[in-house]
Amino acid sequence: MEMTNVIEIRVPRTLFGVGATGGLGDLVRSLSATRILVVTDPGVVEAGIVDTVKGVLDAAGVGSDVFDECGAEAPATVIEELGRKAREGRYDLLVGVGGGSVMDTTKAAGLLAANEGITVQDLVEGRTPEKSLAKVLIPTTAGTGSEWSSAAVVTTDTTDDRTYTYLTTANYPDAVIIDPELTRHLPPRNTAETGVDALTHAIEAYTCIRANLLSDMYASTAIRLVSTSLGPAFAKGPQRMEDRYRLAIGAAMAMQAGTLAGVGLAHFMNHALGKKAHISHGSTVGLMLPYVMEYNLISSPARFAEVARLLGENTDGLSTMDAAYRSVAAVRRLLTELGMPQHLSEVGLTEADIPHLVEELVSLQAFPIAFMNPREVGAKEAREIYLKAL
Ligand SMILES: [Fe+2]
Numbered sequence: 001m002e003m004t005n006v007i008e009i010r011v012p013r014t015l016f017g018v019g020a021t022g023g024l025g026d027l028v029r030s031l032s033a034t035r036i037l038v039v040t041d042p043g044v045v046e047a048g049i050v051d052t053v054k055g056v057l058d059a060a061g062v063g064s065d066v067f068d069e070c071g072a073e074a075p076a077t078v079i080e081e082l083g084r085k086a087r088e089g090r091y092d093l094l095v096g097v098g099g100g101s102v103m104d105t106t107k108a109a110g111l112l113a114a115n116e117g118i119t120v121q122d123l124v125e126g127r128t129p130e131k132s133l134a135k136v137l138i139p140t141t142a143g144t145g146s147e148w149s150s151a152a153v154v155t156t157d158t159t160d161d162r163t164y165t166y167l168t169t170a171n172y173p174d175a176v177i178i179d180p181e182l183t184r185h186l187p188p189r190n191t192a193e194t195g196v197d198a199l200t201h202a203i204e205a206y207t208c209i210r211a212n213l214l215s216d217m218y219a220s221t222a223i224r225l226v227s228t229s230l231g232p233a234f235a236k237g238p239q240r241m242e243d244r245y246r247l248a249i250g251a252a253m254a255m256q257a258g259t260l261a262g263v264g265l266a267h268f269m270n271h272a273l274g275k276k277a278h279i280s281h282g283s284t285v286g287l288m289l290p291y292v293m294e295y296n297l298i299s300s301p302a303r304f305a306e307v308a309r310l311l312g313e314n315t316d317g318l319s320t321m322d323a324a325y326r327s328v329a330a331v332r333r334l335l336t337e338l339g340m341p342q343h344l345s346e347v348g349l350t351e352a353d354i355p356h357l358v359e360e361l362v363s364l365q366a367f368p369i370a371f372m373n374p375r376e377v378g379a380k381e382a383r384e385i386y387l388k389a390l
Contacts, residue, residue, distance in 0.1 A: 007212055007260055012148060013175045016249060018241065020179040021052060021138065024095075025060025027175050031134055033093035036064040037086055039106045040097045041071070044140055049182055053097050053138065065089070070098060073155045073163050073274070073281070074105040076120035083112025086133055094135040096173075099194065100144030100281065103137045104152035107171040110135045120154055128168035137173040140182045142233075142247040143194025143282060145201060145255020147176040153281070162271045162360055180241060180248040188234050191247075192338040193282030195230040198251035200285040202226060203331070204264035205257035206310075207296060207303050209374045215261035218253045223310040225250030227334065234338055262372030265292040265385070272360030277347040286340050287347070291389045293328045295381070297321075299374035304328075344390050354386045 015023045028036065036057060040050050045068050057064045067085060071078055086094060086109060094113075096106030110132040112118055118129055137147040146152065150171045155163050183191075202222035205215050229243035229250065237244065266288040274284040297304050305323035308315055311330040315323035332342065341347050361369075362379050369377055377385075 003212070005210060005212070007214060009214055009260060010150075010169070010172060011256065012173050014148075014178060014252075015176070016178045018179065018181045018245060020177050021056060021182065024053065024056045024136070024138075024177060025062065027136065027177070028057065028060065028062050028093065031093060031136070031174055033134065034062065035089070035091045036062060036093045036095055037089065037091040038064050038066045038095045038097060039070060039082065039102060039109070040066065040068050041102055042068055044068075044098045044102065047140070047185060049097060049140055053095065064095070065091075070102045070105045072101050074101050074108060074153060075155050076157045079105055079108045079120050079154060080112060082109035086110075086113035087116065092134060094133055095138065096135060097138045097140060099139065099141040099190075100146045100153065103139065103144070103146035104154060106135055106137065107132075107146075107152040108154055111168070111170060120156060123166045124154065124156060124164040126166070128166060128170065130170055132170040134174045136175045136177065138177045138179070138182070139248075139251075141186055141190060141194040142180070142183050142244065142251040143197040145198060145251050145258070147173060147178065148252045148255045149259055151259075155275075162275050164271065178248050178252060180244040183244050183248060184238050184241065186237060188237065191234050191237055192230070192340060193280045193286070194251070195226055195233065195247055195282070196286035196335070196338065196340060197282035198222065198247070198254040199226045199230070199331075199334075200266055200289050201254035201258040201263060202250075203289065203293070203307055203327075204266060205254070205261040206307060207293070207300060207374055208261040208264055208372050209299075210372060211261045211303070215257045218260065219257035220306075220310055222250045222254035222257060223307065226254065227311045227330075230334070231337060264296065265369065265373045265377060268364055268369050268373070269357070269361055271364070272357050276353060276357070277344070277349055279341065279347050283341055283347070286335055287342060287344070288385075288389060290328050290331050290335070290342070291385050293331065295385050296373065296375050297324050297328070344386065349390075351387070351390060354383060357386055358382045
């Protein structure tokens with residue numbers, strides 16, 4: 001338990017509940033916005049969600065335009081185009097409607113729009129400005145938690161085949177709408193992948209070396225909410241609104257836990273792995289999670305035993321270490337039930353890819369891993385973890 005570290009808690013202004021999208025008109029008026037650019041991607045448009053959002057804005061008498069060119073993992077070219085469009089069009093509010101990539105594109109473009117001359121490369125190199133164009137984030141998946149986070153993932157257009165995470169408080173939205181209704185028709189595959197991402201945030205935060213009383217509160221509740229609701233929402237999402245509801249708030253809580261404590265190795269391994277294997281962020285972190293848990297377990301068996309109980313495992317009569325191992329088994333079972341990949345070979349990687357993955361991971365070593373992961377990790381250990389995951 002970290003006690004000497006000063007933590008700051010920020011929860012963005014948030015409307016939460018089924019039908020909360022209906023409150024967007026009042027929200028936008030309270031932000032004094034008059035020219036709104038709705039930021040989204042073609043999938044969200046096709047799902048009819050943009051029509052819903054525009055309908056609410058029209059009814060409130062606020063004009064809006066739509067930018068629907070967001071791509072997976074927030075490519076720099078799209079962010080820069082959106083930043084330019086927002087600035088030249090004199091928009092005063094961005095409304096990001098979509099999953100993590102849309103929300104992260106909105107965050108980065110908000111910074112570019114408000115600070116002429118700043119590029120995506122500046123952001124990933126830590127030259128983050130202090131002001132942003134106003135933004136409202138409306139997630140259409142339950143998982144990434146980007147709506148409650150100062151972090152954003154972007155892809156630069158260099159050829160190094162990886163994504164980057166940068167942090168700045170200017171990324172915090174002015175307001176958030178979490179409406180589980182928008183996730184009602186999310187396909188089972190996306191439900192599983194984004195839900196596993198949320199579960200990974202929660203488990204990694206709970207077992208992070210910087211875990212604290214506040215992060216524990218969010219992480220433990222999130223582990224329970226996500227692990228109990230993900231199966232039903234995956235199996236029969238449109239009819240499982242109560243599970244969608246629990247999943248939606250669980251995902252935001254999981255991210256809050258990650259912000260207050262940190263995440264772990266599964267997340268740091270994601271940057272090179274996701275690009276190399278061409279799989280989603282949720283698939284990548286989920287694939288690595290059990291191997292990372294197994295590796296980290298020795299650092300804090302009592303914490304992992306508690307994770308097992310939060311995942312619904314009966315640990316009565318077990319030693320702390322045996323109970324801790326149950327947490328890994330429970331995650332593996334859930335991944336199996338959800339049909340998620342559990343081996344690198346399943347996503348097209350071979351042993352020959354491991355040196356690149358290790359190299360990319362070690363290049364991140366300086367700051368975040370030693371700072372957050374509960375067990376030291378060097379190149380040799382990372383290689384062993386990847387080999388086990390093969
Ligand atoms: Fe994540």
